[in-house]
Amino acid sequence: MAMITLQNSSMTEVTILSNTFIDNYMPEANGEFVKVYIYLLRSLSNAPVSFSLEQMADRLLCTERDILRALKYWAKQELLVLDFTDSDKLCGIALLSPDKHTENASSVSASVETVSTVEQPAIQAASAPSAAVEPSVPTGKASSDKKQELTPERIRELKQNEEIIQILYIAEQYLGKTLSPTESQKLLFFYDGLGLSADLIEYLLEYCVSHNHKSIRYIEKVAIAWAEEGITTVEQAKRSNSRYNKEYFTILKALGITNRNPVETEITLMDTWLKTYCFSMEIIQEACNRTVLQTGQASFQYTDKILEGWKKKEVKTLDDIRSLDDEHQKRRQSKKAASRKPAAPASNNRFNNFEQREYDFSEYEKHLLNQ
Incomplete structure (x- = not known):
């Protein structure tokens, strides 16, 4: 049987941006960070590709420091993994799928070259990452000014917890979508940081969604309020809400x-x-x-x-x-009294100020008669 070859004469170049990224990651990200991420996706279409941070900064009209900040941000969001040399120099980047969050990474490849201005090596080829960069998750009681971070080991341990797995699944059902890394981190914080039980977190989700609040920020606000109020059971939460x-x-x-x-x-x-x-x-x-x-x-x-x-x-x-x-009433009355006009003072003209002479008219008459 003869084989049929299908050809496409119009090879339109496109960069595919995942809807998951647009819905769950882009809204909370800095615009410059989004620009860096899209540039990396664009670079994948020409893989293997070689570029340095200096070249990338020139292309995006920003500084190398901005590029590094963006890369570290996306690493915390588990959308990419950074590879460093023994001297702590960036040498590789591996992009992770926002839809799957697996370790099957697409790679941005680049040859090793030195950037003379900051002595920063260019981005080098990175295959599948050996370990994903874990996001930082606050812990401790509900105190915004004193939060500790969970270690990557603790995060991996929590994600293997049956209660946590169930919480994440239930949250996706209530919210009607796949959880973003930020949302997952918040749920870990409720459980391990605020000390809310799995049942209480489930009721928290039910309560917020039933009141048309699906924002993780709103849900976190309620969770912190419950923790500060000392609520530890569903019954206590229901009484408080009532x-x-x-x-x-x-x-x-x-x-x-x-x-x-x-x-x-x-x-x-x-x-x-x-x-x-x-x-x-x-x-x-x-x-x-x-x-x-x-x-x-x-x-x-x-x-x-x-x-x-x-x-x-x-x-x-x-x-x-x-x-x-x-x-307040006394002050008003005092002001009224002070505002009243005092009696008009005596005129200060020269006539009124003239000291009047006193005359004895009888003596004056005698004086005239004796003349």
């Missing part, structure tokens, strides 16, 4: 808002009043009442200004508010 939901609607009612749920910006402000300022409901309701009286509408921003002022003045009770009102 309590705050009731308080949210009480505040909405005080502002005259009915028949709708609070939006995210409103929830953020109410959480500040309830959790950060630690105001009682009666104080918040008082601020809401004053807002409606002053503005004639439901203004969360106006209420927030009132409560922010009360927080600065260390208001704890309604009596504290009444005391502030009394002080």
Whole structure:
């Protein structure tokens, strides 16, 4: 049987950018980093290729330091692996598939050459990486200013944990997509850093998604709030959510808002009043009442200004508010009294200032008669 040869006369050059990269990696990345990654993908079409960091920087109109920062960023995202010499010089790059995250890497090849300006060797051929660069994951209790990093060994250990495997699978079902490395890191942080149980993390995902919040940042915010509140079980989380939901609607009612749920910006402000300022409901309701009286509408921003002022003045009770009102009234009255015009002073003209002479008219008459 004769073989048929299929030929294509229009060899259009294209660079394929994965949808997974666009959806999960590109939104959080610096624009310069994205440019470097796309350039590496473009270079694959001409593999094997030789180029140095200096040449790459010239082509992308940036510095070699910018190139290195971008490469290290994508290494942390597990989209590529960097190979270094014994003297800690970059000598190779291996690209990983964002869709599979396997160790079957596509390679960017380059011959060894020295960049004289910074003594940096050119990017050299790199086949399959021996070990992927593990992302850093914060650990420790919910304290943004004091987070430790998990070691690569700990990350690999966690990823072999049956509970973690189940959590990652459930998260993909709730979020309806393949998890990005950042999302996976956050889930590891909830489990190993915040100490949330697998059941609690599952309920966390269910709770956030049921309220139309699929952003990992929002989910992390709720997780940290639960950890700071000392919530360790699903039952405690449900009670906390029920309590705050009731308080949210009480505040909405005080502002005259009915028949709708609070939006995210409103929830953020109410959480500040309830959790950060630690105001009682009666104080918040008082601020809401004053807002409606002053503005004639439901203004969360106006209420927030009132409560922010009360927080600065260390208001704890309604009596504290009444005391502030009394002080304010006294200051107003003092200003009014000071603004009243005093009685007009005596005229300062020369006539009024002239010292009048006193005359004895009887003596004056006698004097005239004796003349």
